[in-house]
Amino acid sequence: MRRKVLRSGAAVLLAVLGGMAGCRSAPPAKRLVAIITPPHDNPFFKAEAEAADAAARALGYETLVLSHDDDASRQDQLVDSALAKGAAAIVLDNAGADASVAAVRKAKEAGVPSFLIDREMNATGVATAQIVSNNYQGATLGAQEFVRLLGERGRYVELVGKESDTNAAIRSKGYGDVLRKYPDIVSVARVSANWSQTEAFQKMETILQGNRKIDGVLAGNDTMAVGASAALLAAGLPKVVVVGFDGSPDALAAIRRGEIRATVLQPAAQIARTAVEQADLFLRTGSTGRPEKQSVDCLLVTPENADRFGIFELVRK
Amino acid sequence: VSLLVRLRAVLALALLVAVFSSLTPAFLTQGNLVMLAKHVALNAILALGMTFVVLSGGIDLSVGSIAGLAGMVAGWLIHDGLVLRPLGVVVYFSAPSVIVIGLLVGIAVGAVNGLLVVRARVAPFIATLGTLYVARGAAMLVSSGATFPNLVGRADLGNTGFPLLGTGTLLKLPAPIWIMAALGVVSAFVASRTPFGRRVYAVGDNERAAALVGIRVARVKLAVYVMSGFCAALTGLVIASQLQAAHPATGQTFELSAIAAVVLGGTSLSGGRGSVGGTLVGAFVIGVLNDGLVLLGVSEFWQIVIKGIVIVAAVVVDQLASRPGTGTAPGRQR
Numbered sequence: 334m335r336r337k338v339l340r341s342g343a344a345v346l347l348a349v350l351g352g353m354a355g356c357r358s359a360p361p362a363k364r365l366v367a368i369i370t371p372p373h374d375n376p377f378f379k380a381e382a383e384a385a386d387a388a389a390r391a392l393g394y395e396t397l398v399l400s401h402d403d404d405a406s407r408q409d410q411l412v413d414s415a416l417a418k419g420a421a422a423i424v425l426d427n428a429g430a431d432a433s434v435a436a437v438r439k440a441k442e443a444g445v446p447s448f449l450i451d452r453e454m455n456a457t458g459v460a461t462a463q464i465v466s467n468n469y470q471g472a473t474l475g476a477q478e479f480v481r482l483l484g485e486r487g488r489y490v491e492l493v494g495k496e497s498d499t500n501a502a503i504r505s506k507g508y509g510d511v512l513r514k515y516p517d518i519v520s521v522a523r524v525s526a527n528w529s530q531t532e533a534f535q536k537m538e539t540i541l542q543g544n545r546k547i548d549g550v551l552a553g554n555d556t557m558a559v560g561a562s563a564a565l566l567a568a569g570l571p572k573v574v575v576v577g578f579d580g581s582p583d584a585l586a587a588i589r590r591g592e593i594r595a596t597v598l599q600p601a602a603q604i605a606r607t608a609v610e611q612a613d614l615f616l617r618t619g620s621t622g623r624p625e626k627q628s629v630d631c632l633l634v635t636p637e638n639a640d641r642f643g644i645f646e647l648v649r650k
Numbered sequence: 651v652s653l654l655v656r657l658r659a660v661l662a663l664a665l666l667v668a669v670f671s672s673l674t675p676a677f678l679t680q681g682n683l684v685m686l687a688k689h690v691a692l693n694a695i696l697a698l699g700m701t702f703v704v705l706s707g708g709i710d711l712s713v714g715s716i717a718g719l720a721g722m723v724a725g726w727l728i729h730d731g732l733v734l735r736p737l738g739v740v741v742y743f744s745a746p747s748v749i750v751i752g753l754l755v756g757i758a759v760g761a762v763n764g765l766l767v768v769r770a771r772v773a774p775f776i777a778t779l780g781t782l783y784v785a786r787g788a789a790m791l792v793s794s795g796a797t798f799p800n801l802v803g804r805a806d807l808g809n810t811g812f813p814l815l816g817t818g819t820l821l822k823l824p825a826p827i828w829i830m831a832a833l834g835v836v837s838a839f840v841a842s843r844t845p846f847g848r849r850v851y852a853v854g855d856n857e858r859a860a861a862l863v864g865i866r867v868a869r870v871k872l873a874v875y876v877m878s879g880f881c882a883a884l885t886g887l888v889i890a891s892q893l894q895a896a897h898p899a900t901g902q903t904f905e906l907s908a909i910a911a912v913v914l915g916g917t918s919l920s921g922g923r924g925s926v927g928g929t930l931v932g933a934f935v936i937g938v939l940n941d942g943l944v945l946l947g948v949s950e951f952w953q954i955v956i957k958g959i960v961i962v963a964a965v966v967v968d969q970l971a972s973r974p975g976t977g978t979a980p981g982r983q984r
Contacts, residue, residue: 430799
């Protein structure tokens with residue numbers, strides 16, 4: 334029996350391999366833009382993918398929207414697939430600053446330009462553009478609001494993102510550079526909650542076990558801010574000032590409810606659209622007219638202006 | 651009916667190929683099929699090692715972590731070299747020796763799995779779940795969670811050439827395809843033509859009976875985990891070589907794809923029944939699904955749902971076809 338399976342399996346594979354010899358890939362009718370991002374269960378990535386998708390369709394392109402699950406090997410395979418399908422350009426939120434270089438270079442060697450959004454890559458001259466939000470500027474913006482809300486004095490906890498992620502370090506540095514100037518603002522704890530809501534909730538509970546005298550929590554992203562806020566509410570400490578980063582729909586809702594006091598919105602949708610527009614320009618003229626590295630400023634969201642923001646973009650000025 | 655069941659993976663594969671090639675002209679092209687085979691190779695290499703473990707009645711959950719660890723060790727040796735502080739020297743290894751060391755890491759973790767199962771009598775599921783965590787943590791520790799970039803090596807250090815393992819080509823086919831093919835042929839031969847292969851089936855069939863006829867069960871079990879560790883490390887090295895970078899999270903959830911390929915290929919999770927050829931076909935079924943759904947532009951969430959349905963459907967066919975009472979009798983179909 335076992336041998337039969339082997340033999341039949343081989344027969345089918347041979348038939349398949351034989352069948353392919355005569356075929357060639359047909360050129361697509363419309364030019365194709367591949368949009369590759371981390372998984373859409375995070376509204377941030379969903380928003381940027383949808384914004385890029387809509388912008389590309391509006392400019393008359395076909396689109397291929399893919400997700401690499403933050404796995405560089407999977408990303409490599411998706412880039413292969415996009416190239417095989419004849420993509421003219423790739424809009425990519427990459428799966429690792431170092432681990433993505435080979436895939437983007439492969440696309441470049443195949444004559445397909447890549448436009449990186451949200452996350453930078455540790456190489457220049459490989460991608461055509463790298464458009465990211467200015468995390469440092471955003472962090473100083475959030476920290477200044479945090480200082481104002483605390484009245485320039487108090488004891489605070491910082492929840493840091495995943496240590497291996499460059500944005501976690503940049504944001505933490507931005508926070509530190511502002512807070513250092515205020516001697517009456519004292520750090521109680523600085524822990525990593527790996528961008529995770531559950532972890533932030535648990536770490537906040539643990540910190541509160543040892544110390545209930547906390548005036549503020551400064552989180553490296555909104556998911557952690559929401560988790561910390563839940564722990565603070567459960568502990569009967571609703572007055573603690575929580576400030577996040579990202580501008581996620583969850584955080585915006587929490588700001589409207591008064592549970593979180595401020596966040597810094599990354600205009601992800603706008604960045605994605607800009608990338609598509611530059612891709613279109615590049616395909617038509619051979620140049621984006623812009624430097625490879627571009628940064629877009631973040632925006633402060635407070636209870637007063639929260640209603641002007643949509644999903645990762647400023648809707649009404 | 652029995653023949654139909656045995657061939658279900660092949661039928662599923664043929665069906666998927668027919669569906670995808672009718673839906674998108676880009677599917678059945680030479681370029682796409684070569685690419686598909688290159689993608690399948692990663693899971694297939696893992697699944698080949700896993701096949702022997704499952705045939706022996708065990709399971710190896712640690713393969714994804716071993717892949718990650720082996721890649722990280724290779725990345726570390728190429729990028730930083732081995733720093734011997736007391737001697738004040740840094741030793742750089744040539745690309746082939748880096749690959750050998752990476753494989754030895756996999757063999758070592760596999761041996762730990764085997765010893766836990768054989769000597770400490772820990773259930774394979776638990777033993778390899780433990781090493782899943784330990785190996786993943788170790789991979790993170792190698793670099794404190796960072797990625798080793800740019801693994802092309804330096805000519806003056808004599809450690810260039812590592813990327814060839816994943817990106818080299820022979821007769822226009824990428825190296826991973828050759829590795830998968832070679833490993834597949836060797837595995838099929840070992841499973842069906844050698845005394846060792848027969849012993850693996852016997853142990854999975856009925857461990858006590860195998861021991862009674864004089865098979866050294868412990869040795870067989872140790873060997874299958876070592877083989878699985880070797881295959882996992884090889885996968886990790888190929889990935890690091892393809893990406894020219896080693897990332898500590900590489901290989902997360904790979905164990906599930908590998909087990910899916912083995913089960914789709916008709917190998918029984920209770921051991922003693924199955925084949926290497928089936929596993930390869932199973933790996934191709936998953937690969938065709940992965941790439942085909944991407945080419946079609948199916949949303950990622952539907953991709954996950956469809957993959958799950960195909961895997962379960964294939965096994966349901968198996969269950970329906972094996973009659974109650976005799977259906978679970980091990981070794982019935984050999």
